[in-house]
Amino acid sequence: MELTNENVLGKIISKFGEDNIWDALNPDGIMTITTNRESIISLIQYLHDDEELQIRFLTTMCGIHYPEQKDKELCVMYQLHSLRHNYRIRIKVFIPSADPVMPTLTNLYAASNWMERETYDFYGIIFTGHPNLTRILNIEEMEYHPMLKQYPLEDQTREDKIDTYFGR
Structure with missing residues (x-):
């Protein structure tokens, strides 16, 4: 059987119901x-x-920060691949920044160990059940998560910038 988006989505919805699967896009x-x-x-x-x-x-698993989306500020995105059928699927889970907790996927994919550690390191998402949830690229003493969009990208008080040099 050739996998198409329609028949894969149909199988998923028949198994999990429309209450647990939404926003099917292509x-x-x-x-x-x-x-x-x-x-x-x-x-x-x-x-x-x-x-x-x-x-x-498991091709990739990462975090995304949407600060403007109330109660859905953080997203964990999984991309999976069927090598047999050369078929890809992307799954997103949105969670509030006040409760940044997700279950670990390390029991199924060993590669998710480092991906989850990186997501924790940069976004502060805690993966329950992870065997070693520590920072992987930043120092342990760091008190913030650098990929969260909490700070402006540039210093708004600088006076030595001329906007035309920056294409504005």
Whole structure:
């Protein structure tokens, strides 16, 4: 069977229901769906174990910060790949910055260990059950998470800048 976005989405919805899967999009040819943190592990486990789908390769897992989205400021994005069918799927989970907690995926994918540590390091998302959730690229003494959009990108008080030099 050739995997298409329609039949993969149909299998997922028939298994998990429309209450747990929403915002199915196809922005760049990759099926992109949104789910919740309660369903993410069982969803990825299903994609991995299903003999028809065989989506068994974790391409990437990372964090995204959307400070303007109230109660959905943080996002954990997973990209999975079926090497057998050359099919990709992207799954997003939005969580509030007041509760930055996700379950770990290390029991299924060993590679998620470093990806989760990087996401923790840069965005402060805590992965429960992770075997060694420590910073991976920044120093342990760092008291903030540098990829959170909490500070302006440039110093607004500088007087030595001429906007025309910066294409403004």
